[in-house]
Amino acid sequence: MLGDPIEYRSGRYSGCNYIDELVLEPNLLNKGIKCIWSKTLLSPRRTIYKWKFDWSELEGVDKLTGHITVSSLYNAFTAKKMNVELTENNKEFTKEFNSNYTVSYKYSLTPHYTDVSKAPLYKEMFAASKQNDTILVVEGKKLHVNKTFLSSHSEYFRALFSSNFKKGQMDEIPIGDVSFKDFALLLSTFYPNQVFPNDSTVEKLLELARRFLVSSAIKVAEHHLLEMSKIDNQKMLFLADEYGMPKLLKKCIRGLDNLAKVKETKQSEKYDQLSDKTKVKVYDRLMDFI
Structure with a gap:
């Protein structure tokens, strides 16, 4: 589930001659998101900016998506808008710029609630x-x-x-x-x-x-399985049969696109639980390869 976008705009910070990493803004808290903004000067005209995020105060959020935009004073360079996806395993975003001007940044990040x-x-x-x-x-x-x-x-x-x-x-x-x-x-x-x-x-x-007799929820689940899911074809076939999802079942039968996949399905421990109609479809698919 998506939350509302969280936005922030930083102050302006001038260029510098530091070679080591320099923190421009400390761990500021903004609506549950903390961010440390730092820079490292590689050469007079090469700078690396790094944003390190912490959203542990946003309970139930597993990632943030959105963008960071870096702007320069007096438009010394065209503002750069960069897409970001931050996860529990990757909470940093780094970008190199061919400049060392006075800059600021803003972000707009959307929480994803698991x-x-x-x-x-x-x-x-x-x-x-x-x-x-x-x-x-x-x-x-x-x-x-x-x-x-x-x-x-x-x-x-x-x-x-x-x-x-x-x-x-x-x-x-x-x-x-x-x-x-x-x-x-x-x-x-x-x-x-x-x-x-x-x-x-x-x-x-x-x-x-099925328990609470909400047919629309089954359609929502079927749409996810059809369009976005990475669940393997065999498991989806069993789900399609068990919960009566005809479009998904048709796709899963087509997904049995070689003899080995059909045999693997027939040898599955759950095969006997399939309805007779679905077993016939699997059998017909088997005949296509014999």
Whole structure:
């Protein structure tokens, strides 16, 4: 899940004659991001600038993406805008410039939240409001939701909020046997500020989509698996069959593009769990190579 871009503009710093690394700005904190900006002079007209970031205060963020723009006083050189991707394993960005002028920089960095429950947008999504008329409680945490909206997306919630179902009359309705993080992801897939799964969450999303009868979440998962996933073809084939994703299944059958792959699939421990219709498709694919 993406947070709002975090922006910062530095002061101006003049050229210097230092050969060793010189810190231009110390570890300044800006909305949860700390950055040390430094420079090293290689020659009178060759300078290396380095930005070292720390975003440990942004809980649940695994990377930052965006850009850094370096500008010179009086436009001595054309401002340079550089794309950056900072991860837990790479928190530094370094760039060499053929100049030693007075410069400043600005950045615009977007946090990527791996844990939807930590994202600021998530708190807004399930906060108390006039539109929300009931509360779901998961692992002791409250999600303010709208009965009609949830009912329109899920037969499970339609029954839960039915006047004939006792729990539907409660001000706070507990939801058991699910983690707060996973349940929040499920609901977030069809909320206006939509959250999308990744390879580490898509299988759990499918499991919960089936349990809570949210067909739209299965479509969201199928789109991820079709367009962005790096999960291997065989595993995706089993997921497509188990959760009824026809477009993905068609792609996975095409992905069995040689005899060895088809045989490997048939020899898998999970092959017997496939539906008869999918087994026929795999068999037909086998015949294409014989």
